[in-house]
Amino acid sequence: MTQQVPSTEPELTGVRNFRDVGGLPTVDGRRVRHGVLYRSGHLAHATQEDAAFLASLGLHTVFDFRNAADQKLEGPDVELPGVRNVNLPLSDPADGAEFWKMVREGDLDQLRAILDDGKGAARMIASYRKIVVERTAEHSRVLHALADDSVPALMHCAAGKDRAGISIAVTLLALGVERDAIVADYLESAAGHRRYKVRRSGSADTAYTPEVMELLDPLFDARTEYLEAAFASIERTWGDVDTYLAQGLGLSAESRERLRERLLD
Numbered sequence: 001m002t003q004q005v006p007s008t009e010p011e012l013t014g015v016r017n018f019r020d021v022g023g024l025p026t027v028d029g030r031r032v033r034h035g036v037l038y039r040s041g042h043l044a045h046a047t048q049e050d051a052a053f054l055a056s057l058g059l060h061t062v063f064d065f066r067n068a069a070d071q072k073l074e075g076p077d078v079e080l081p082g083v084r085n086v087n088l089p090l091s092d093p094a095d096g097a098e099f100w101k102m103v104r105e106g107d108l109d110q111l112r113a114i115l116d117d118g119k120g121a122a123r124m125i126a127s128y129r130k131i132v133v134e135r136t137a138e139h140s141r142v143l144h145a146l147a148d149d150s151v152p153a154l155m156h157c158a159a160g161k162d163r164a165g166i167s168i169a170v171t172l173l174a175l176g177v178e179r180d181a182i183v184a185d186y187l188e189s190a191a192g193h194r195r196y197k198v199r200r201s202g203s204a205d206t207a208y209t210p211e212v213m214e215l216l217d218p219l220f221d222a223r224t225e226y227l228e229a230a231f232a233s234i235e236r237t238w239g240d241v242d243t244y245l246a247q248g249l250g251l252s253a254e255s256r257e258r259l260r261e262r263l264l265d
Helices: 048-055 068-074 097-105 108-115 119-134 136-148 163-175 179-190 210-220 224-238 241-248 253-263
Strands: 037-040 061-064 084-087 153-156
Touching: 037 163, 061 136, 097 108, 108 119, 108 210, 119 136, 119 163, 119 210, 119 224, 136 153, 136 163, 136 241, 136 253, 153 163, 163 179, 163 224, 163 241, 163 253, 179 224, 224 241
Parallel strands: 037 153, 061 084, 061 153
Antiparallel strands: none
């Protein structure tokens, strides 16, 4: 199947935070190949035009890191012909369900109690640490699938920032991409037009006040300290990235080399 490699970022109507990860430099002078690894927010609200564009990419696999609660809220991904859909939840459906109910209802007092005074950012840092340490089986499955046959691939969660952001970062670590380049790609999710749109059930006067949006900002932002917390957890738990990949994710030298051959120029 012929792959379309867009020269500029596409304007997708119902899919936020889409981009090709190609072009990022590795420490040994190679680059991630264009047209083999994409990232985005969920595909549940993709328009017909969006779906046609995504279908034109020649995708082999879409990795959906949302949990059942996310899928109930947003809906299933649109069907793309000939594309394998793999759902690998990177968070428990019960984890945060009540919190997101508060968000949708705009409960200001409760939001202040759990997000004010830096608690929102601390919540994000704890989540990143937990995902990278506890979800090794899922990340192992992704890397082995990419090494074997699953490219071109698209990875997404709800916003395409946190769960997908960590999974993309883990993949880039395995490819030997420069750490600064991994962080820079992650930070692109902070742009206003990329941010997740919350569907709230509260009335407009409670859901969209400046104070509520300020309280929620750490959750919808991409911050260096979030991803660095994941990196620090890898190093604290396994000592270094190579040991994490080999022991934590069970990625052999042969599999890592196959991964690099598939995804690098």
